[in-house]
Amino acid sequence: MGEDGFFDGFLGTTDVFLTAIWQTLFMALVSIVAAGLIGLALGIALYATRPGNLFGNRLVFGVLGFVVNLVRPIPFIIFLAAIGPLQRAVVGSTIGTNAVTFAISLAAAFAVSRIVEQSLVGVDPGVVEAARAVGASRTAILFTVVVPEGLGPLVLGYTFIFVGIVDMSAQAGLVGGGGLGDYAITYGSQRYDWGIVYVSVAAIVVIVQVGQLIGNRIARGVLRR
Amino acid sequence: MSTLVSLENVSKRYDRRDGTSVAAVDDVSLEVREGEVLAVIGYSGAGKSTLVRLVNALERPTSGTVRVGGQDLTALSERELRQARSRIGMIFQQFNLFRSRTVAGNVAYPLRVAGVAKAQREARTAELLDFVGLLDRAHAHPEQLSGGQKQRVGIARALATNPPLLLADEATSALDPDTTAEVLSLLRRVNTELGVTIVVITHEMDAVRLVADRVAVMEAGRVVEVGDVYDVFSDPQTPAAQRFVRSATHDRPSAGTLARLRTHHPGRLVSVRITDEPKIQQLIDAAFRDTGTSAELVYGGVSEIRERRTGSLTYELGGTGVDAALAALRSAGVHAEEEV
Known part of the structure; x- marks a missing residue:
């Protein structure tokens, strides 16, 4: 290399850096939305089918719980490799940003589902009873009482997951997904260019902080207490 | 006076882990007359809360029939039950207000469920909030209200669909004495001004003394004594009623x-x-x-x-x-x- 300044390596690769930021943001934002929706549906199903709840069904609850517990402990890097066939079927490729985004969305959805379930289980059974007492249907109770009542903790849970998603996106480089993690490793640490590593770290910290800030704002608005 | 609610040989049994079952409500026959305030009294665990939940079918009886307005609730489908429940108001010890909704949103909820149009919903909500004296708090959130105000919202919500029957499950037990008196006098107004029949579940003497016309004494799942509130309190006949009256008075x-x-x-x-x-x-x-x-x-x-x-x-x-x-x-x- 031979440059003199600490940040010379970074300054020479700003186009790669900007692309990496865009890739990380793309992976994180698409994943939080996709995982958020899939996880929400899965979490609501887990809550609703819990024995004794609105749509209590021991079998469905058991199967859902088993699948979620099966997938969640798998380290992301192994998960990424393991879902290759599924990626090829859905995204058409096992490499690149889109393939990684698909993998992150799926992995995060299982984590989101547990957080959604926990938020909903925390809803006071008294308000569910109050809704039943006025003649609301089970579906109406689920979507007009349980979900809105559990929304505050839910938003905080999503913020928590966002950090995990940014973490997962850093491993995208392994399968050509790009992003800040890839930039930090291939341009930074592998070339002993610590300037690039620290700039990447700083960029990721900023992304996470902004995500946290937005999540807290929304949660405060929803919680109103 | 005609009968609004009639329970005939109603039992509610829960299965225990060891295979035996325990009766929360044990062979109860009881009538609630149209226009009256009936207090169901007894110690904690006597089965009062289960009994009241049998009246609006939040709980299904193990045996016996529950009739409300001549309709046998035990024979209804889930859909028909929901309609029947919308004609029975209920208020709770912990108020059970929706924290995600405003005061007005809480009161309007039963109307939304019943499919009432927005304009009518808003008019009815304002009317009810005026009745309970909280019109100026319509846009507040439940956590900004005092306990007494929360229960008044609960009462307005319970009355939204104009039910002829109101069930009050320990409605004043979480309130201080002054607030209790305020909520009880509101319940009295609900009875006299709106003509709503009320079943009050309580272990508090004031709730009985200030609002009830008749009283039913429960012990161990059974109704052991029913009568005019003055008669039962001045001259309780059964040992259970005597014990309760003594400790309450x-x-x-x-x-x-x-x-x-x-x-x-x-x-x-x-x-x-x-x-x-x-x-x-x-x-x-x-x-x-x-x-x-x-x-x-x-x-x-x-x-x-x-x-x-x-x-x-x-x-x-x-x-x-x-x-x-x-x-x-x-x-x-x-x-x-x-x-x-």
Whole structure:
């Protein structure tokens, strides 16, 4: 290399850096939305089918719980490799940003589902009873009482997951997904260019902080207490 | 008066882990008359809350029939039940307001469920909030309200669909005495001004004294005594009712109080029941005077139930004519009982 300044390596690769930021943001934002929706549906199903709840069904609850517990402990890097066939079927490729985004969305959805379930289980059974007492249907109770009542903790849970998603996106480089993690490793640490590593770290910290800030704002608005 | 709610041989049993079952409500037959306020009283665990949930089918009975307005709830499908429930209001000890909705949103919720159009919903909500005195808090959130205000919102929500029947499950048990009185007088207005029949579940004396017309006493899942609230409180017939009335009214000395009284008052201790019989005090005085009995008032209390006098006074009696005094009281129709 031979440059003199600490940040010379970074300054020479700003186009790669900007692309990496865009890739990380793309992976994180698409994943939080996709995982958020899939996880929400899965979490609501887990809550609703819990024995004794609105749509209590021991079998469905058991199967859902088993699948979620099966997938969640798998380290992301192994998960990424393991879902290759599924990626090829859905995204058409096992490499690149889109393939990684698909993998992150799926992995995060299982984590989101547990957080959604926990938020909903925390809803006071008294308000569910109050809704039943006025003649609301089970579906109406689920979507007009349980979900809105559990929304505050839910938003905080999503913020928590966002950090995990940014973490997962850093491993995208392994399968050509790009992003800040890839930039930090291939341009930074592998070339002993610590300037690039620290700039990447700083960029990721900023992304996470902004995500946290937005999540807290929304949660405060929803919680109103 | 016609019957609005009738329970016939209703039981609700829960299965235990060991295969046996326990009856929360045990073979209860009870009628609620249209336009009345019926208080169901008893200690915690007597089955009161389960009983009230059988009336709006939040719980299904194990056996027996529950009729509301002539309709057999036990024969209805889930869909028909939901319609039946919208004609029965319910309020709760912990208010159970929706925290994600404003005060107005809470009151309007049953109307949304019933499919009422927005304009009508808003008009009805305003009308109800005006009735409970919270029109100015329509856009507040439940956590910004005091306990009494929360229960008033609960009452407005319960009345949204104009139900002829309101169930109150320990509605004032989480409130302080002043707020309790305020909520009870609102319930009284709901009954007298709107003509709503009310079933009040409570273990509090004030709730019974201030709002109830009739009272049903529950013990161990059974209704052991039903009657006019004055009759039950002034002259409870069953041991369970007697125990409850004594502990609720505090006008008869408990065993512990009695033991303490005896250390200062070695004479015979006699409790005389005070009713709304005119000149009862003069009858008592005459009985003591005519038999040369000395009487010292050592314990007791007199209060009102539905504007009628009731209570008990405990005297320490002395002299040789005590037995004659007791006989004289009884022959005058005054209930007198020696504390043993």
